[in-house]
Structures are given as structure tokens and as C-alpha cells.
Amino acid sequence: MANTKAIIITIGDELLIGQTIDTNSAWMAQRLNEIGIDVVRRVAVGDTKEAIWNALDEELTKAEIVLITGGLGPTADDITKPLLLEYFGGKLVRNQMVENHVREIFEKRNLPVIERNLMQADVPDNCEVLFNARGTAPGMLFRKEHKLIVAMPGVPEEMKSIMVAHVLPIISSSFHSDFIVHQTILTAGLGESFLAEKIVDEESALPDYIKLAYLPHYRFVKLRLTGKGKDHERLKKEIEFHKNQLAKKLEEHVVALDDFTLEQVLGKLMTEQGKTIGIAESCTGGLIGHKLTQVVGSSKFFKGSMVCYDAAIKSSVVGVDENTILEKGVVSEEVASELAIGAMKFMKSDFGIGVTGVLGPKMEGDVPVGTVWIGVCNHDKTITQSFHFPYGRDKNKEIAADVALLQLWKLTQGKI
Amino acid sequence: MANTKAIIITIGDELLIGQTIDTNSAWMAQRLNEIGIDVVRRVAVGDTKEAIWNALDEELTKAEIVLITGGLGPTADDITKPLLLEYFGGKLVRNQMVENHVREIFEKRNLPVIERNLMQADVPDNCEVLFNARGTAPGMLFRKEHKLIVAMPGVPEEMKSIMVAHVLPIISSSFHSDFIVHQTILTAGLGESFLAEKIVDEESALPDYIKLAYLPHYRFVKLRLTGKGKDHERLKKEIEFHKNQLAKKLEEHVVALDDFTLEQVLGKLMTEQGKTIGIAESCTGGLIGHKLTQVVGSSKFFKGSMVCYDAAIKSSVVGVDENTILEKGVVSEEVASELAIGAMKFMKSDFGIGVTGVLGPKMEGDVPVGTVWIGVCNHDKTITQSFHFPYGRDKNKEIAADVALLQLWKLTQGKI
Numbered sequence: 036m037a038n039t040k041a042i043i044i045t046i047g048d049e050l051l052i053g054q055t056i057d058t059n060s061a062w063m064a065q066r067l068n069e070i071g072i073d074v075v076r077r078v079a080v081g082d083t084k085e086a087i088w089n090a091l092d093e094e095l096t097k098a099e100i101v102l103i104t105g106g107l108g109p110t111a112d113d114i115t116k117p118l119l120l121e122y123f124g125g126k127l128v129r130n131q132m133v134e135n136h137v138r139e140i141f142e143k144r145n146l147p148v149i150e151r152n153l154m155q156a157d158v159p160d161n162c163e164v165l166f167n168a169r170g171t172a173p174g175m176l177f178r179k180e181h182k183l184i185v186a187m188p189g190v191p192e193e194m195k196s197i198m199v200a201h202v203l204p205i206i207s208s209s210f211h212s213d214f215i216v217h218q219t220i221l222t223a224g225l226g227e228s229f230l231a232e233k234i235v236d237e238e239s240a241l242p243d244y245i246k247l248a249y250l251p252h253y254r255f256v257k258l259r260l261t262g263k264g265k266d267h268e269r270l271k272k273e274i275e276f277h278k279n280q281l282a283k284k285l286e287e288h289v290v291a292l293d294d295f296t297l298e299q300v301l302g303k304l305m306t307e308q309g310k311t312i313g314i315a316e317s318c319t320g321g322l323i324g325h326k327l328t329q330v331v332g333s334s335k336f337f338k339g340s341m342v343c344y345d346a347a348i349k350s351s352v353v354g355v356d357e358n359t360i361l362e363k364g365v366v367s368e369e370v371a372s373e374l375a376i377g378a379m380k381f382m383k384s385d386f387g388i389g390v391t392g393v394l395g396p397k398m399e400g401d402v403p404v405g406t407v408w409i410g411v412c413n414h415d416k417t418i419t420q421s422f423h424f425p426y427g428r429d430k431n432k433e434i435a436a437d438v439a440l441l442q443l444w445k446l447t448q449g450k451i
Numbered sequence: 452m453a454n455t456k457a458i459i460i461t462i463g464d465e466l467l468i469g470q471t472i473d474t475n476s477a478w479m480a481q482r483l484n485e486i487g488i489d490v491v492r493r494v495a496v497g498d499t500k501e502a503i504w505n506a507l508d509e510e511l512t513k514a515e516i517v518l519i520t521g522g523l524g525p526t527a528d529d530i531t532k533p534l535l536l537e538y539f540g541g542k543l544v545r546n547q548m549v550e551n552h553v554r555e556i557f558e559k560r561n562l563p564v565i566e567r568n569l570m571q572a573d574v575p576d577n578c579e580v581l582f583n584a585r586g587t588a589p590g591m592l593f594r595k596e597h598k599l600i601v602a603m604p605g606v607p608e609e610m611k612s613i614m615v616a617h618v619l620p621i622i623s624s625s626f627h628s629d630f631i632v633h634q635t636i637l638t639a640g641l642g643e644s645f646l647a648e649k650i651v652d653e654e655s656a657l658p659d660y661i662k663l664a665y666l667p668h669y670r671f672v673k674l675r676l677t678g679k680g681k682d683h684e685r686l687k688k689e690i691e692f693h694k695n696q697l698a699k700k701l702e703e704h705v706v707a708l709d710d711f712t713l714e715q716v717l718g719k720l721m722t723e724q725g726k727t728i729g730i731a732e733s734c735t736g737g738l739i740g741h742k743l744t745q746v747v748g749s750s751k752f753f754k755g756s757m758v759c760y761d762a763a764i765k766s767s768v769v770g771v772d773e774n775t776i777l778e779k780g781v782v783s784e785e786v787a788s789e790l791a792i793g794a795m796k797f798m799k800s801d802f803g804i805g806v807t808g809v810l811g812p813k814m815e816g817d818v819p820v821g822t823v824w825i826g827v828c829n830h831d832k833t834i835t836q837s838f839h840f841p842y843g844r845d846k847n848k849e850i851a852a853d854v855a856l857l858q859l860w861k862l863t864q865g866k867i
Contacts, residue, residue: 047664050477050480051489051490051492052633053477053478053481053484054477054673055477056472056477057473060473061466061471064466064469065470068468073467074467075467076496076506078492078493078494079492079493081491086491090492108665108667110643110647111647111654149645149648151644151647191846226562228525228526228567229562231567238527246464248463248464248465248498250465250470257470259465259470261464261468311761319741319744320743321740321741322737322741325741328735328848329848331812333736334760338760339757339759339764340737340756340758341755341757341758341768342755342757343755344740344750344754345750348754348755351797351799352798382764383763430607430608
């Protein structure tokens with residue numbers, strides 16, 4: 036049995052001129068996958084009647100479920116509702132529950148309700164109205180020739196709320212699909228092609244209903260196994276088996292056996308061992324602290340970060356010796372080391388990270404763009420290492436933060 | 452004359468199961484727009500021959516230019532090259548320049564070259580090979596019935612490098628289009644529907660070749676004017692005129708008259724006035740520092756941030772009175788105020804920001820999730836304000852950082 040297919044149509048000129056990055060579709064795809072629905076295509080179209088109409092016509096021939104986001108706001112560029120009205124041939128009726136909800140939202144915010152907002156409560160009489168707890172525009176569900184078409188607002192929180200409360204339960208009860216199981220291995224230190232060579236036997240031993248994908252991201256490659264089948268338990272066991280076979284072959288390059296980020300791996304490790312991290316970061320500007328505090332429960336292991344962007348702050352706040360900076364330069368092995376040790380000392384933490392570098396666009400003195408010194412330490416030892424990142428400013432920053440966390444992880448594993 | 456149309460096809464299961472967020476398309480769309488090309492659709496399909504083949508067939512009927520990214524890597528899940536070979540009916544030939552480049556890349560990294568990597572130099576004999584300075588997989592350009600089809604790797608840096616060096620110049624010289632001009636106003640403090648009411652006259656006075664779009668993002672709404680025309684100078688002037696009309700009506704809600712982020716607005720302001728910012732942030736974990744250091748030239752105005760996640764660090768590093776924390780609680784007006792002042796003092800800056808809050812998922816003591824106290828100060832005054840954000844942990848963090856920067860901007864403008 037082939038799985039039920041879904042297609043996501045996102046509406047909005049901002050997606051086509053590159054002003055907005057679409058994060059909704061990834062979230063929706065994950066949720067649909069969990070209930071055994073294959074997303075087979077994602078299509079983005081602009082705010083024109085013709086483009087939306089044609090997309091609906093075409094995509095309805097390719098899938099059982101079509102989910103539409105965007106174009107449901109209260110302003111003139113929002114044309115999805117009148118279009119759906121015409122497409123499915125209904126007429127607009129005022130929905131009392133939605134109207135009350137809209138009035139309530141504006142009352143709570145001490146704002147007057149204007150007719151433009153109340154019009155959000157006008158819905159086609161031939162759709163199921165999906166209550167939007169987070170905003171004024173309700174979702175709308177249409178059924179046509181055993182197919183399901185749902186329109187939702189594009190605001191992420193509103194779309195998510197409608198998906199969880201209404202769309203996913205309705206889909207789960209209306210369609211029966213094969214189970215889909217994903218498993219992921221996070222690896223570091225080996226490029227995509229070298230990984231592939233190492234596991235060539237394991238990869239060719241995979242049955243045809245289990246696929247392996249390589250997802251490279253700078254110094255990391257994620258390996259993802261995806262299987263489909265009717266026997267959920269057996270499928271899970273099989274994928275687990277193949278994952279372990281791969282991991283055995285890749286041993287020292289495996290960072291995590293789950294779809295974890297590196298900061299989640301570190302967070303788990305620190306929490307289990309009751310250890311803490313303190314940071315002094317310069318060129319990464321707070322990004323390492325930001326990454327670690329994305330982990331739920333980070334207050335258990337993250338003490339803080341001293342973002343010492345200005346050179347004088349490195350001395351006055353983190354305690355780096357002024358002479359070290361004068362003699363060795365701000366971007367140097369010695370400063371990275373003193374930053375890591377200073378962080379550990381002032382934060383009273385078990386581990387320290389120190390980062391100093393030049394990310395671009397311009398050189399700093401005679402230090403070339405992309406040079407970053409990273410120090411990591413515990414109370415026994417300090418390891419410093421220099422890196423040269425070849426990208427633009429933003430990417431160099433991102434990768435410097437990742438590599439600093441990777442260095443700390445290596446220190447905890449005795450790998451450096 | 453209708454503009455030349457382009458469609459972007461992105462290939463990869465990771466886009467359909469939600470493991471990867473597509474940032475490539477937005478960048479490509481921006482660049483194409485700049486040279487007068489309309490991106491009319493974006494389509495994401497999985498790593499299957501049928502899906503890619505059908506997408507190519509269909510999209511080629513809808514646009515003059517089709518850009519494809521992804522599926523060109525060295526591993527078994529990369530099927531774009533053999534598919535294009537079959538689609539356009541060529542045969543594979545080894546390209547010596549690409550082979551030399553691949554060998555060079557591996558030599559530089561002190562890695563052995565394996566046949567799997569050298570195969571990246573095998574290209575269809577009926578395409579133009581687009582040299583990839585950043586990686587091993589070259590771009591490939593095919594021409595068919597006056598249409599242009601380009602395949603590029605999905606790695607962002609590699610795609611960008613090929614676009615800039617080859618694809619954009621070739622498109623510019625092959626197609627003539629109307630000019631497209633965008634102008635953006637960044638507003639704060641007024642919801643989408645209230646903005647629309649305020650500018651209803653100005654919006655209806657727009658000619659049909661100038662469109663207005665509302666792009667809401669939490670406390671901010673971007674207004675984007677897009678115009679098309681043959682007379683570039685006249686169009687620019689007209690859009691400028693309408694932008695100023697809108698801005699006049701919206702006066703106190705206008706943050707920027709360009710497509711700037713709030714941190715860019717602040718950075719410009721501080722640099723022009725020779726002022727500096729120091730931060731002490733708790734719940735935002737370094738995100739405010741990260742945002743400010745995304746601005747090129749931030750070392751001119753950003754001194755640093757003390758990320759004091761742990762309560763004790765707030766006293767030991769930032770100098771918050773321990774009694775204040777005991778009596779008023781960590782998340783309180785007084786702590787926010789002392790953090791802002793402490794930041795300004797230790798960072799020797801002209802402005803200070805202090806942020807303390809509970810972002811979730813769990814309450815802290817009796818402080819409800821979403822409560823954030825924000826303090827901003829200069830040497831004359833300190834303004835504190837509490838906020839209650841209704842979202843999940845990640846979104847609350849994002850919005851808390853944005854609102855802290857907005858509060859500082861308001862302080863500089865005498866709006867609080």
C-alpha cells in the first residue's frame with residue numbers, strides 16, 4: 036500500500052521575492068510524517084488569483100491532502116478566502132463563535148474592534164471552520180471527491196495551533212497509511228564521501244524499503260535512515276539494527292545516535308554528570324550562549340557567557356592579561372586560553388570555552404579573515420586550536436560556534 | 452511586456468520530511484529580482500526520479516528559466532546528474548578542469564582523492580559546465596527551446612558562488628525584462644489591520660503597477676511596495692513618493708524607511724552618534740549580543756554582553772545586589788534595572804540593556820511563563836517595563852530580544 040500523499044501550498048509574494056524564509060513547511064512536514072503521511076511536494080506561489088487557482092487544480096491531481104497556508108489576513112493583499120469561496124462554490128456567512136473570539140482578542144488588548152477584523156468571522160458555508168485559538172483568521176476545511184483541502188493562516192503560531200487541534204486529528208482518523216520511521220546519526224570529522232566509503236557494505240545491505248540519506252552541514256554530516264512498513268514494531272527494530280551497524284563502522288565519528296543537535300548532546304551529558312559550562316566569547320557575539328540556552332533545562336548546566344566584543348572588556352571583565360593582548364594580539368592562542376580559563380573561574384563552572392577570531396568582512400591587523408582561536412578547558416587541562424573558516428561573516432560565525440561546542444564535546448570524550 | 456519568469460526546483464527528501472529549512476530559495480529569489488526576473492513558483496520534490504522528471508516537465512511549461520538545486524553530491528541518494536543526462540539526452544564525459552579542481556581541494560586538505568570524488572568531474576557533454584569555486588560538484592546549464600535550465604549543488608555557499616559567477620550574468624545577458632523595484636518600511640507598535648485603516652487612502656491611490664504587502668512579524672509589520680516598469684528612474688521616484696506618503700501617515704510607528712532590521716537601525720544610529728551599547732541578558736541567553744553582532748561594523752558600537760544565566764552570576768559578575776534578588780526575585784523590575792545599569796557601568800558604554808524573564812516551558816517560583824522584565828538606560832535615565840509573551844520557549848526568546856532592542860530604540864528617540 037502506498038502511503039497517503041500530502042502537498043503543501045504556501046501563498047505569498049514575500050516567499051517569491053525572498054523576503055521571508057519558509058519555516059512553516061518543515062514543521063508541517065514533520066508532523067504529517069509522524070502520522071504516516073508522505074509530503075510529496077511543496078509549492079510556493081504568489082498572491083495572484085491565477086497562480087493560486089492553477090496550483091490548486093494541479094496539486095489536487097497529485098495527492099489526497101492539500102494544505103494551504105497564507106493569504107488569510109485582514110488586508111487587501113490577502114486573497115485566499117474569496118478565491119476558495121469561488122473555487123468550491125459557497126457563500127460567505129458570519130460565524131458567531133469566531134466573531135466572539137475576535138471581539139474577545141481585541142477587548143483583552145484594550146483595542147477597538149473594526150469591521151475589517153470582524154470580517155475574519157465571515158466563512159464559506161461549505162467548509163468546516165477550524166477554530167484558531169491564537170489569532171483571528173480561522174482555518175477552513177473543504178472536502179472534494181474524497182480529498183481534503185485545508186486553508187490556514189501563515190503566521191507560524193496560528194498555523195501550528197490549528198494543525199495540532201484540528202488538522203492532524205482529522206487526517207489521522209480519515210486516512211490509513213504505512214508507518215514511517217526515521218532514525219538519525221549525527222557524525223563529525225569526516226566528509227560525506229569518506230563516510231560513504233566507510234559504510235558502503237552496510238548501505239548496500241539495506242532492504243529497498245529503508246533509505247539512507249546524507250545531510251552535510253559544515254563539519255557535521257547527519258545520516259538519516261527512513262523506513263516504511265505496515266508492522267510498526269518490526270520496522271522500528273529493523274531500523275534500529277541498521278543504525279547500530281552503521282554506528283559500529285563509524286565509531287569515533289559518531290556524536291549522537293538520535294536526531295539531536297550538538298548542544299542537546301552536551302546538555303544531556305552535563306546534566307547527567309552534574310557539570311556546568313561557562314563561556315567567554317568574542318567574535319561569536321553571544322551565539323554560543325544562545326545555542327546552549329535553546330536546550331530545555333539549560334539552567335542546570337549553563338552558567339553564563341561573557342561576550343567581550345571590545346578588546347578592553349576582555350581584560351576588565353574576563354581578566355585576560357593586558358600584556359598578553361599587547362604582545363600576542365587579540366586573536367591568539369594565549370587569549371583564547373585565558374578567556375576559557377577566565378570564564379571557568381568567574382562563572383565557577385566545571386568547563387570553560389574561550390573564542391576569539393576575525394569573522395570578516397575585513398582583516399584585523401595582520402590576522403586574515405576567518406581565523407578563529409578556540410580554547411576549551413576543565414580544571415585539569417586547557418586545549419587550544421586555531422581554525423580557518425572560508426565563508427562569509429555570518430557563516431563563519433555559525434561554524435565557529437559549532438566548532439567551539441564540538442571542541443568541548445571532544446574534551447569531555449578524551450578525544451583531544 | 453511581461454517579465455521573464457523563473458521557477459526554482461529544490462530537490463531532497465530532507466525538504467519534504469522537514470529536516471532542513473530551505474534558505475537557498477529566498478536568496479536566489481532576491482538575486483533574480485534584482486535583475487528583473489520574476490520568480491513565479493518554488494517547488495520542492497523528493498529524491499525520486501519520477502518526481503524530479505515530472506517537475507521538470509511541468510515547470511518548463513510555466514517559465515523561461517528553471518533553476519534546480521540539490522542532488523549533485525557524491526553519494527547514492529544524489530540522482531540529479533544521471534537524471535539530467537537522460538532528460539536532455541547527453542553522454543558523460545570527464546571534464547579536466549573540474550578534475551584538477553577536485554584533486555586540488557583534496558590535496559589542500561591533505562586527504563586522499565577517491566574515485567567517488569573524481570566522478571564529480573564527469574559531466575553531460577551537452578551542457579555548459581559552470582565552475583564551482585567552493586566545492587567539487589560543478590553547475591550544469593542546459594538550453595532547450597529558448598529556455599534555460601541550470602542545476603546546482605544544494606550547499607548554500609556553493610550554490611551562491613555559482614549563481615554570482617555564472618548564472619546571474621548569463622541570465623542578465625540572455626533576457627530583457629521590466630525593472631522591479633522594492634521599497635520597505637519597518638513599523639512597530641500597530642497591528643496589521645490598524646495600519647491598513649490608517650493608510651486606506653494612500654493604499655487605494657496606488658497605481659496598478661505598484662503593489663503593497665503587509666508582512667507582520669510579532670511586534671513589527673513590514674510594509675513592502677513593489678513596482679514594475681520600463682523606466683527605471685521614474686519607477687524608483689514614484690515608489691519613493693508613495694513610500695513617503697505612507698510614512699507621513701504612520702509617523703510615530705515608523706522605525707526605518709529601508710529594508711533594515713532593527714539591529715541595523717540601531718547600529719547606524721549608534722555609529723553616527725559615536726555611542727556604544729553594553730548588555731546584561733539572562734533569559735535571552737546571548738541572543739541580543741548575537742543579533743547586534745550580525746551587523747557589519749558592530750565592533751564600533753557594541754561593547755559586549757554579560758550573559759548571566761545563573762542567578763549567582765548576576766551578582767558576582769554584573770554586580771546586582773544580592774538583597775534585591777532575595778527580596779524582589781530574579782525576575783523583577785529592580786533586577787532588570789540593576790542589570791541594565793550594571794552593564795553600562797562594567798562595559799563603560801553609553802547605553803545599557805538588562806533582560807530577565809521566564810521563557811518556559813516551566814514557571815519559575817510564582818512567576819508565570821512568558822514574563823520578561825526589560826530595562827534600558829543611558830546616563831540620565833532608566834526605563835523598565837514588563838512584558839508577557841504568549842508563545843513557546845523559542846519564540847518567547849526571539850521576541851524578548853527584539854522587544855529589548857525596540858525599547859532601546861524608543862529610548863534613543865525619546866518615545867519612552
